[in-house]
Amino acid sequence: MAVLVVAEHDNVSLKEATQKVVSAAKAMGADVDVLVAGSRAGDAAGAAAKIAGVRTVLHADAVSLDKQLAEPMEALIVPLMSGYDAVLFPASTTGKNVAPRVAAKLDVMQVSNIIGVDGADTFVRPIYAGNAIITVKDTQPKKVLTVQPTAFKAAGEGGPAEIKSIAAATGAFKSAFVREEMAKSDRPELTAAKRVVSGGRALGSSEEFHKVLDPLADKLGAAVGASRAAVDAGYAPNDYQVGQTGKVVAPELYVAVGISGAIQHLAGMKDSKVIVAINKDEEAPIFQIADYGLVQDYKTAVPELMDELAKAGL
Amino acid sequence: MKVLVPVKRVLDFNLKVRVKPDGSGVDLSNLKMSINPFCEIAVEEAVRMKEGGGGHAKDAAKEVIAVSIGPEQAQETLRNALAIGADRGILVKTEGEVEPLAVAKLLKAIVDAEKPDIVILGKQAIDDDNNATGQMLAALLDWPQATFASKIVLLDGKASVTREVDGGLQTIDVELPAIITTDLRLNEPRYASLPNIMKAKKKPIDVKTPADLGVDTTPRLNVVKTAEPPKRSGGVKVKSAAELVGKLKEAGVL
Numbered sequence: 001m002a003v004l005v006v007a008e009h010d011n012v013s014l015k016e017a018t019q020k021v022v023s024a025a026k027a028m029g030a031d032v033d034v035l036v037a038g039s040r041a042g043d044a045a046g047a048a049a050k051i052a053g054v055r056t057v058l059h060a061d062a063v064s065l066d067k068q069l070a071e072p073m074e075a076l077i078v079p080l081m082s083g084y085d086a087v088l089f090p091a092s093t094t095g096k097n098v099a100p101r102v103a104a105k106l107d108v109m110q111v112s113n114i115i116g117v118d119g120a121d122t123f124v125r126p127i128y129a130g131n132a133i134i135t136v137k138d139t140q141p142k143k144v145l146t147v148q149p150t151a152f153k154a155a156g157e158g159g160p161a162e163i164k165s166i167a168a169a170t171g172a173f174k175s176a177f178v179r180e181e182m183a184k185s186d187r188p189e190l191t192a193a194k195r196v197v198s199g200g201r202a203l204g205s206s207e208e209f210h211k212v213l214d215p216l217a218d219k220l221g222a223a224v225g226a227s228r229a230a231v232d233a234g235y236a237p238n239d240y241q242v243g244q245t246g247k248v249v250a251p252e253l254y255v256a257v258g259i260s261g262a263i264q265h266l267a268g269m270k271d272s273k274v275i276v277a278i279n280k281d282e283e284a285p286i287f288q289i290a291d292y293g294l295v296q297d298y299k300t301a302v303p304e305l306m307d308e309l310a311k312a313g314l
Numbered sequence: 315m316k317v318l319v320p321v322k323r324v325l326d327f328n329l330k331v332r333v334k335p336d337g338s339g340v341d342l343s344n345l346k347m348s349i350n351p352f353c354e355i356a357v358e359e360a361v362r363m364k365e366g367g368g369g370h371a372k373d374a375a376k377e378v379i380a381v382s383i384g385p386e387q388a389q390e391t392l393r394n395a396l397a398i399g400a401d402r403g404i405l406v407k408t409e410g411e412v413e414p415l416a417v418a419k420l421l422k423a424i425v426d427a428e429k430p431d432i433v434i435l436g437k438q439a440i441d442d443d444n445n446a447t448g449q450m451l452a453a454l455l456d457w458p459q460a461t462f463a464s465k466i467v468l469l470d471g472k473a474s475v476t477r478e479v480d481g482g483l484q485t486i487d488v489e490l491p492a493i494i495t496t497d498l499r500l501n502e503p504r505y506a507s508l509p510n511i512m513k514a515k516k517k518p519i520d521v522k523t524p525a526d527l528g529v530d531t532t533p534r535l536n537v538v539k540t541a542e543p544p545k546r547s548g549g550v551k552v553k554s555a556a557e558l559v560g561k562l563k564e565a566g567v568l
Binding site: 093231 | 489
């Protein structure tokens with residue numbers, strides 16, 4: 001059995017989600033190849049070749065693949081599938097955009113957002129914002145899966161695997177990249193961060209959100225996240241959103257500030273190793289899953305926490 | 315321009331689902347069902363394309379058609395879309411689970427008949443959390459797709475769509491006809507007014523079956539087991555920031 005893993009990268013560096021999806025592929029008991037599709041993404045392909053257990057890296061380089069848009073990615077991947085039993089994508093916005101398109105072309109129902117692999121054809125995934133977990137048997141001749149990276153350990157270093165250049169599909173695509181505005185931040189990326197500080201609607205304004213959370217995040221070397229309520233209210237940008245319809249994170253430390261703990265938020269963070277909740281409402285549902293709860297107004301709790309962290313040498 | 319909006323009937327977003335004790339599925343009996351929130355955003359955007367607003371010129375869309383695939387009660391979901399301002403509805407009556415691939419095939423048959431310029435739908439349904447139908451429909455139609463939209467600007471023969479991607483925003487142009495899936499910040503759906511709810515009751519709903527459309531909806535995947543998620547036991551309450559830092563040190567996360 002052979003499985004193709006579609007790498008997550010930005011042409012410059014390979015994202016750790018790739019190593020995690022490789023682990024999911026290995027759990028299927030398969031030979032694993034990695035596809036690096038991009039534009040001048042040689043370094044990312046080189047990094048993929050150093051993942052332990054990877055047989056071959058397929059490297060497709062073309063201007064049309066620069067942003068990994070759905071159409072050129074579909075045109076590249078679908079023909080490759082004659083040589084594979086399954087294709088695995090990270091459940092990133094790129095993977096979620098492309099995978100179902102490939103699945104429909106192959107006349108296959110995709111298994112979305114898997115958090116567990118039980119052999120070659122049985123997968124575990126959350127539904128209803130993680131309030132139910134289903135085990136799915138997929139006996140289709142080709143399988144298309146998206147993988148929740150936080151649910152798998154990253155494959156280690158090994159190799160190097162052989163890097164094979166392959167041609168990108170040519171054709172007239174009906175979508176074109178115009179521009180992007182990426183958030184510039186010195187903080188770690190939310191889904192990969194070891195520590196995350198998140199804020200909720202209690203923060204009250206965008207100004208307050210950043211005034212309270214940014215220094216705490218910087219002190220902890222943490223990424224900043226937000227509840228959907230805070231995003232809806234305009235206190236934080238959408239790419240901060242942690243939850244069912246936002247990002248799924250599983251850091252070592254998750255600090256929830258002024259977050260009540262709606263079902264859909266918990267879906268995005270309940271696999272964190274240690275959860276801290278700071279909320280003045282002692283009935284807030286977040287306390288039911290928090291390892292450490294501090295019932296206090298964030299306005300006094302966060303400054304005190306900053307002082308105590310400083311005393312502890314942070 | 316004609317706009318088609320697929321809408322799904324799901325468990326109300328405020329409610330928590332119950333897993334059946336025998337692990338055979340989830341229990342939805344006697345629970346309130348509503349229009350999927352992302353679908354509601356799609357209906358609102360389509361109606362703005364018709365009425366003007368949200369950056370769209372009035373009459374950019376001449377007709378908005380809502381489609382739902384589900385049981386008889388999905389008529390209520392369609393009425394919901396009609397009350398927001400869709401012109402007419404199509405119900406494809408199904409029984410049991412219909413997977414996104416089958417939904418996409420049913421929608422393709424409707425698109426072939428109705429020939430819309432844009433199909434706008436929610437990025438994800440909050441029940442099965444698949445995030446797949448729009449992309450699958452785009453593939454079956456060989457149309458371009460702009461998923462996770464937070465802004466749509468209609469131009470001559472194309473749409474310029476700003477997408478919510480990991481780390482920021484990406485804008486792409488898609489030639490029409492195209493598929494657009496909605497993200498949370500695209501708009502804030504209106505509350506339908508009472509007169510519009512009454513008016514919606516008189517709007518036509520056409521009822522079809524998968525057989526009418528020549529689509530086999532047999533599921534491809536076999537759900538072997540449905541379980542409760544592992545419980546996370548609540549921990550301890552601490553009295554102060556100092557105690558909290560002490561605990562975090564003990565836990566080895568500082």
